[in-house]
Amino acid sequence: MRKYNFPVRAVQADASEPLFRLVLDPRFSAAEMLADFPRNVVQPFLNVVLADGKQGSCFKAAGSHAIEVSLPSHIQVNDAERAILANLMDFGQDFESARSTTIGELVFFLTRPDENGPESFLDALAARNAEAVAFMNEVMLQFPPEDEYSTRTWPEELIERYYFGIVLEYGDLLDNKDMSAALGILDCLHDVNMWTGFSVKANPGDTMKAGGSGISFEIEAENGAISYQVERPACDPALSILILVEKIEKLTGARPRAWQIHIEAAG
Incomplete structure (x- = not known):
């Protein structure tokens, strides 16, 4: 730990x-x-x-x-x-x-x-991360990646070696105000990820010295879709996405109608 x-x-x-x-x-x-x-x-x-x-x-x-x-x-x-x-x-x-x-x-x-x-704090965070991975695997079963180069399941190890492209499609369930709020939440969660906030193992000093984690990323929220692309994240982005979905549902009552997910080993 x-x-x-x-x-x-x-x-x-x-x-x-x-x-x-x-x-x-x-x-x-x-x-x-x-x-x-x-x-x-x-x-x-x-x-x-x-x-x-x-x-x-x-x-x-x-x-x-x-x-x-x-x-x-x-x-x-x-x-x-x-x-x-x-x-x-x-x-x-x-x-x-x-x-x-x-x-x-x-x-x-x-x-x-x-x-x-x-002593229970990190155990609880580990359980939350496991819950998020299970959630994303269920999503990938319902909405399998269409790209042949994508993994079929959510990776559970060596997260820092992957590229993640995730699109949550809400359509007209979210208005402009909701989309703006979602963008703010995802921006914040990305920062938490890059600052090793979701990690139960990371040594921050080693992370900073290694450099490069999550530098390549893109976040968008428009036309009813929320897009998150990140390469070599510091922590598993599954928890970022689960928290985002939970927060949007709490604020608006809406859940994604469809998903697009692409995951592959980073170059």
């Missing part, structure tokens, strides 16, 4: 407590980092995905060297989503400089930390 560059804890809390507290290394002040990290890597996921683009997250200093992040109380965050947030903060550190130790500790506030401790 993934090893973070900082300790992660869960503590007992009630609903009035923040989602998490980020304790910074004493070299970094909360005032300094509030305008930078972690806001720049976690706020889009908090606001666009978890809060459905509505009233979003609140970042505030908690003393001189800590930042607390809250969401509206009606938004429920699960263990897999906590793992994604921890992954994003792990990746958000600069692994080529002294900022590799920006974070001293990450503390999640839970009502029952004995049942949902940090």
Whole structure:
């Protein structure tokens, strides 16, 4: 499993407590980092995905060297989503400089930390990834690739060696406003993927040094179709697509009428 560059804890809390507290290394002040990290890597996921683009997250200093992040109380965050947030903060550190130790500790506030401790977060994310792969395999059974060069099933290993071309066809089920919202969600999910947010194994430092992951990509949303093309993604894009489908259904009640999928080994 993934090893973070900082300790992660869960503590007992009630609903009035923040989602998490980020304790910074004493070299970094909360005032300094509030305008930078972690806001720049976690706020889009908090606001666009978890809060459905509505009233979003609140970042505030908690003393001189800590930042607390809250969401509206009606938004429920699960263990897999906590793992994604921890992954994003792990990746958000600069692994080529002294900022590799920006974070001293990450503390999640839970009502029952004995049942949902940090050790369960990555397990939940692994299960979510497996669910997404099963979902995409079911889609490929219903809408098999027409291209003879495409794989017939969703790859489960060596994801970084593949090109993925995915089109979700909604037709007139989505209006222009819905399409714009879908585009924003997919843009955000692509960034989460590239920042290793969905990975339960990746070492962010190695990912950054390797370079090239997901640099070639294209996202479009027009004429009732949402298109996502990505080559050599950092994480399995299956979870990006599953979350997108779930979010669109939550916001509009619509599901894709048809799919086009092409997957092949990247050149």
